[in-house]
Amino acid sequence: MTALFVNQLTTLDFSYLDPARGVVGESWLVDVTLEGDLDEQGMVFDFGHVKKKIKASLDILADHRLLVPANHPHVIISSEQNQLNITMVAGSGDQIQCSSPAQAILLVNETTITPEILTPILEDELLKDVPANVTSIKLNIYPEAIPGAFYHYSHGLKKHLGDCQRIAHGHRSPIHIYLDENRDSDLEDEWAETWKDIYIATREDLLTEFDLNGIVHLKFGYTSDQGYFELTIAKSRCYLLDTDTTVELLAEHIASEHKSRFPASRVKVVAFEGFNKGSICEK
Numbered sequence: 001m002t003a004l005f006v007n008q009l010t011t012l013d014f015s016y017l018d019p020a021r022g023v024v025g026e027s028w029l030v031d032v033t034l035e036g037d038l039d040e041q042g043m044v045f046d047f048g049h050v051k052k053k054i055k056a057s058l059d060i061l062a063d064h065r066l067l068v069p070a071n072h073p074h075v076i077i078s079s080e081q082n083q084l085n086i087t088m089v090a091g092s093g094d095q096i097q098c099s100s101p102a103q104a105i106l107l108v109n110e111t112t113i114t115p116e117i118l119t120p121i122l123e124d125e126l127l128k129d130v131p132a133n134v135t136s137i138k139l140n141i142y143p144e145a146i147p148g149a150f151y152h153y154s155h156g157l158k159k160h161l162g163d164c165q166r167i168a169h170g171h172r173s174p175i176h177i178y179l180d181e182n183r184d185s186d187l188e189d190e191w192a193e194t195w196k197d198i199y200i201a202t203r204e205d206l207l208t209e210f211d212l213n214g215i216v217h218l219k220f221g222y223t224s225d226q227g228y229f230e231l232t233i234a235k236s237r238c239y240l241l242d243t244d245t246t247v248e249l250l251a252e253h254i255a256s257e258h259k260s261r262f263p264a265s266r267v268k269v270v271a272f273e274g275f276n277k278g279s280i281c282e283k
Contacts, residue, residue, distance in 0.1 A: 005033040010055045011275040015154040015170040016067035016113040019074050019091045021197045022237045025154040025170020027274035028115060030058060031140040037133040057126055062106055064163035066098060070107040077107065094215045094234035101227040104166040115141040143172060144275050149188035150174045151195035155245040156229060158205065158222040167229035176270035179262055191254060199238050200245045247273040251281035259283040
């Protein structure tokens with residue numbers, strides 16, 4: 001057996017539904033190993049093709065999508081033309097409802113979403129689209145090891161021309177906060193708790209606020225390049241901003257909050273968006 005590998009080929013930034021945690025923003029790294037016979041070039045598969053073709057396929061399959069555990073008893077799924085409608089009753093009695101184009105949602109025929117469950121599904125799909133000499137594809141899917149504070153957030157960017165416009169995709173992101181050049185772990189922990197499993201929404205996208213089973217819910221919606229998106233979620237699971245929710249504006253928001261608390265200090269915020277990328281704001 002001969003194999004080639006590419007570690008950290010890509011990062012899957014997405015959200016998934018969980019009855020206890022709600023809409024969970026996540027970022028998982030992906031290593032890939034391809035096993036097979038050597039072709040006429042003496043290769044299992046060209047590295048350039050791995051980095052382009054395999055990465056592109058992984059991105060289409062699971063990146064910037066809402067992953068839904070379709071077999072969970074609290075999940076209800078319906079469709080109308082190319083629109084998928086998802087309802088999940090959370091453990092605390094609130095509901096999460098998402099309506100979006102089908103391409104923005106991945107239905108997983110399981111009761112939960114984990115790297116171990118997602119791995120064979122993606123491996124099987126990838127194997128369909130490689131040359132016959134490639135006999136197996138093995139993925140290692142895992143979260144980044146983050147030594148400090150981090151949060152899980154979901155959002156949607158209606159003005160984005162790419163897949164970020166999808167209303168329920170997210171990230172698992174570190175946060176670094178400095179006061180007068182000194183990193184402050186207490187402030188970082190504070191934001192990690194504030195944005196724990198949070199949906200960060202733009203107030204402009206709020207359609208209505210209503211009571212459901214004694215719990216206040218918010219309904220957001222917009223039409224963007226890929227179609228119509230709508231999300232209903234408990235108010236307690238939301239954090240509202242008056243701006244869009246790009247990582248640049250998130251860094252700006254956090255920096256402004258701390259500048260108002262510590263006006264005499266120089267504030268620097270390094271807000272990540274998933275793995276090894278993000279925005280810096282200084283005030």
